Amino acid sequence: MLAGCLGDENGDGDDGTEPANGDDFPTDSLTWMIPWGEGGGTDTYARQMAPHMEEPLGQSIEIDNREGAGSMLGSEWLVQQDSDGYTFGTVNPPGWSFTWRAQEVDGWHPDDLEPIAHSGIFGYTLIVNDQYDIESFDELRDAYADGEISGFGYQGAGSDSHLTTLILQEEYGLEYDTAVPYDGGGPTMEAVISDEVAAGFATNTSAVAAEESGEASAVVNLMDIDLDDVFPGIDPITDYGDSLAWITEFYQVQVAPPDTPADVRETLSDAVRHACEHEDTQEWSEETGNIVEYGDMDDAADQYVGSVDEIEQQVDDVIGGFDEFQEMVEAED
Structure with missing residues (x-):
């Protein structure tokens, strides 16, 4: 599957030059x-x-x-x-x-x-577009259930946040209408800010930028790490079920x-x-x-x-294994 670009068995570079070592490394960008x-x-x-x-x-x-x-x-x-x-x-x-x-x-x-x-x-937080005035996981669940908001963004099909999205639906009652994969926190944050999706995943790092935009806010902490110093009053997911810190x-x-x-x-x-x-x-x-x-x-x-x-x-203990995850993904489609 992969092309061999690692040099020869002696460790020489592809061009025949000597490999770098700690004494003279680095000599270039x-x-x-x-x-x-x-x-x-x-x-x-x-x-x-x-x-x-x-x-x-x-x-x-x-x-x-x-x-x-x-x-x-x-x-x-x-x-x-x-x-x-x-x-x-x-x-x-x-x-x-x-x-x-x-x-x-x-x-x-x-x-x-x-x-x-x-x-x-x-780790992960959930951010929501500010126009919906949602401040807790309870309010987020209710807004999806009542059809007041649409679309939920996560970071990559088949990724950790994809599984977490499915767990939030299956175990925490987050009945979003449509889940949309994006390539990372930056694109997901931009999708929420622009209201392409009403809510979605952000890391606690990128959630700071979301709040600085004035268009979105971090409302749910999916980690066990305390984020109150950065996001005062943020709603911890552990108030609604088991810890998700493992993922x-x-x-x-x-x-x-x-x-x-x-x-x-x-x-x-x-x-x-x-x-x-x-x-x-x-x-x-x-x-x-x-x-x-x-x-x-x-x-x-x-x-x-x-x-x-x-x-x-961990996946086996929580949902029964990776085969179960694939079945969840297929059922979503």
Whole structure:
């Protein structure tokens, strides 16, 4: 399925040059792949941190948004890149692991990617267009049930937010008329702001931008993490049923293509730490409520290596397995 772009078995580059190492890396600009569109939570974190990663690296970083298939298109692209450290990306387990398993992706496995660091924790909220004056999950349910609003947006067919959308309908009584998939938090937020759909998913990160637009507000917190400092009085979903944190909270994990040398990844990890600890990032974290938390290569690996098996068990416990999820999707169609 994938073209071989990882260099030869000796680790040399495709052009015969020597691979990068931690002593002289980097000597050129870098590419940070984000498998979601601009304006979403993952993109927002990256654009906050990239300038401060450039300082210790001494090189520029270009953000490359490669959205599609619930982050799978960008992730597959990353697997195929050279293992020289000049291209890396962010993935968001456990939701990323769920989407890989749900879409039955062939040709690569999440564990194939090499850990660099993790830089934060974020998750899902529900945002609603302000013209409807909805302030709670109860009011949102009633508005759909009464036909007062139409359309509900989620972030990618076959993704973690797709499953959460179905759970909200099946277990929490959210009887939306139509559910519409978008490629990430940014497009979903824009759809709600423009009233293409009345409500939908946003990360807590992108929900800040939704509120700043003056056109939409975060009204439901789907995480267990307290968001009252950022969204005062936001309605927690746990008031209406069991916690959804297993599918609605995830880590910002930086990863590199397979076989990227450990010393090169260590250089990148040190740059992530510098960006996380930078006073501008800490101030941004305090102002927005976005959780910035540095973890080293081992911490990053802990977040996604083996996570497919873990999410399979969670899905089995909650809805009976991935076959049941596919049946739910087919019934929706």
